Amino acid sequence: DIQMTQSPSSLSASVGDRVTITCRASQSINNYLNWYQQKPGKAPKLLIYAASASSLQSEVPSRFSGSGSGTDFTLTISGLQPEDFATYYCQQSYSSPWTFGQGTKVEIK
Amino acid sequence: QVQLQESGPGLVKPSQTLSLTCTVSGGSISSGGYYWTWIRQHPGKGLEWIGYIYDSGNTYSNPSLKSRVTISVDTPKNQFSLKLTSVTAADTAVYYCARVGIVAVVDARYDFFDYWGQGTLVTVSS
Numbered sequence: 001d002i003q004m005t006q007s008p009s010s011l012s013a014s015v016g017d018r019v020t021i022t023c024r025a026s027q028s029i030n031n032y033l034n035w036y037q038q039k040p041g042k043a044p045k046l047l048i049y050a051a052s053a054s055s056l057q058s059e060v061p062s063r064f065s066g067s068g069s070g071t072d073f074t075l076t077i078s079g080l081q082p083e084d085f086a087t088y089y090c091q092q093s094y095s096s097p098w099t100f101g102q103g104t105k106v107e108i109k
Numbered sequence: 110q111v112q113l114q115e116s117g118p119g120l121v122k123p124s125q126t127l128s129l130t131c132t133v134s135g136g137s138i139s140s141g142g143y144y145w146t147w148i149r150q151h152p153g154k155g156l157e158w159i160g161y162i163y164d165s166g167n168t169y170s171n172p173s174l175k176s177r178v179t180i181s182v183d184t185p186k187n188q189f190s191l192k193l194t195s196v197t198a199a200d201t202a203v204y205y206c207a208r209v210g211i212v213a214v215v216d217a218r219y220d221f222f223d224y225w226g227q228g229t230l231v232t233v234s235s
Contacts, residue, residue, distance in 0.1 A: 001172075034221040043205055043225035044156065050212065050219045057210075057223050089156060093220040097171040100156040 002026050002092050006101035012109040019077040021104045023090035028070045032094035035066055035075045038103075039086045047088075048075065080106070111135040113206050113226035121200075121233050127193040131206030131226055138187045139165055144209035146222065147180065147191045149202040157202075161209060162189055196233045203228040 003026035013019050023033065031051035036044035046055040048066035051073055063078045077084055085108055090101040117129035131145070138145060146161035160170030162180045170178040179192040193200060210223030 030217075032219065036222070043207075043228050044222070045225075046210075046221055046223050049210075049221040050217075053212070053219075055221075055223065091156070091158075091222075096169060097173070098158045098220075100158070102155045 001097055002029060002095060002099055004090055004092055004099050004101040006088075006090060006104050008104060009102065010105040010107060012107045013080050014109045015080055015082060017080045017109075019080055019084075019106060021075045021088055021090075021106075023068075023073045023075070023101050025071045025073075025092055025094075029092045029094035031069045032092055033066070033068065033073050034091045034093060035064075036089045036091065037084075037086045038089065044089060077106075082108075111208060111224045113208065113224055115204060115206050115226045115229040117229060117231070119230060119232060121196055121231060122235050123197055123233055124195055127191070127196050127200060127204075127231055127233070129191045129204055129206075129229065129231070131189050131191075133187045133189075133208075138182065138189065139184045143211065144220070145182070145189045146207050146209050148205045148207055148222065150205070150228070151199075151202045159191065159193075159204075163209075198233050201231065201233045203230050 005024045007022045033051045035048040038044040052066045054060045065076050087103045087105045112134045114132045121127045144161040144163040147159040162168045168180045177194045182189040205228045206226045207222040208224040212219045
């Protein structure tokens, strides 16, 4: 199985900050990498697919962006908003079984 | 707008079979070439992909659960189901059903979970 490792596991930030979350795959996954946002008690919501493409269904704000290829990927939030405080997960769809990172919790400073 | 809703018992006894159904609305489960999938989340933990079904009956399950998992589809009812046998306390989790969205380009196919149910907590306890 491909292992997905996110860092940091949690972070504290203020409204307006630029936040970067990193996801590393245990082997190359090209750009088969998705990002999700999950708020407490809710299902995850797709933000980014194919490493850098924004989900159309979810109407993702432009402050969310993704980048990377191979084994190293980042999710950047440019100008953190109050509604962005949540847990973020990366997920690879390069090979089955599809696997997720352990999550990064973004908390209010 | 596609919507998914899980249903099933919230409490299952150890060694018994967990059975959940996902009802899809806002679109036909048999059109579009989509995969339909189950994902679970242990309390306070991360996400684990369980398996999917496609083409009205082909399935693939996570090898970590494969021998215990059955995923099936009921096309007339626009539903798909999960059965997990011989459950233990380690199977206590929130279970989500989801659609696997697809974007296909010239030399690549990208899969992602684009529509999710709200999730249902299943507790394994005597």
